[in-house]
Amino acid sequence: VNSLITALRKDPKGIMSYTATNGNLSLREKICEDLKKHENVSINPKQVALTTGATGAIDLALESIINPGDEIILADPTYAGYPGPGIKERAKIKYVSTKWQDNFEINPDALRSQITRKTKAFILLSPDNPTGRVLSKESIKAICDLAKDKDFWIITDETYKDILYEGRHWPAYNFAPENTLSIFTYSKSASSPALRLWYVYGPEEAIDGIVKLNQFVSLCPSNISQIAA
Numbered sequence: 001v002n003s004l005i006t007a008l009r010k011d012p013k014g015i016m017s018y019t020a021t022n023g024n025l026s027l028r029e030k031i032c033e034d035l036k037k038h039e040n041v042s043i044n045p046k047q048v049a050l051t052t053g054a055t056g057a058i059d060l061a062l063e064s065i066i067n068p069g070d071e072i073i074l075a076d077p078t079y080a081g082y083p084g085p086g087i088k089e090r091a092k093i094k095y096v097s098t099k100w101q102d103n104f105e106i107n108p109d110a111l112r113s114q115i116t117r118k119t120k121a122f123i124l125l126s127p128d129n130p131t132g133r134v135l136s137k138e139s140i141k142a143i144c145d146l147a148k149d150k151d152f153w154i155i156t157d158e159t160y161k162d163i164l165y166e167g168r169h170w171p172a173y174n175f176a177p178e179n180t181l182s183i184f185t186y187s188k189s190a191s192s193p194a195l196r197l198w199y200v201y202g203p204e205e206a207i208d209g210i211v212k213l214n215q216f217v218s219l220c221p222s223n224i225s226q227i228a229a
């Protein structure tokens with residue numbers, strides 16, 4: 001907060017300006033450094049786009065890949081807000097049931113049974129809301145192998161990756177880089193939901209499509225939020 005106040009006093013005109021639609025290069029570079037250091041994810045700044053809030057990131061990711069009649073698969077239970085963007089894009093929502101007796105692990109065979117030629121994406125949340133489930137490395141890899149084999153996208157929501165009391169977060173991107181769009185928020189890790197700042201990373205061509213869409217949705221992410229981040 002103090003750094004943001006200092007920046008506002010030093011250059012109020014610059015701070016209150018527009019930014020690039022995909023976000024400030026300096027922040028995207030720092031994101032790449034952070035992902036390499038803590039997640040062993042190797043990407044370049046062109047593979048990162050800043051967006052406005054979680055819903056904005058998920059909506060843009062889906063809007064850039066979903067066509068009417070496509071299918072999106074969700075775990076059941078999982079975050080209640082996911083069906084909204086999918087329905088908006090006129091996709092059919094399908095579910096893979098999970099059980100508390102199995103620690104809410106996603107069974108690869110159960111997921112496979114829901115996949116058809118119309119399957120376009122599976123939305124993956126780990127650690128999960130509301131179950132708190134943290135998927136194992138084996139489960140993540142099995143899901144990624146299915147995505148590569150059946151040619152669908154994994155939209156992985158990494159909102160809670162830094163809120164772990166046991167277990168470890170495994171980035172799906174490392175197992176299926178050409179099939180994964182990963183979304184992260186500063187709302188939880190930095191305890192700063194008022195920033196309304198998320199980023200999404202993945203294959204450069206897919207990120208380029210998201211940036212083109214975002215130009216007509218929000219034009220650009222908040223410069224103030226990016227400086228704080």
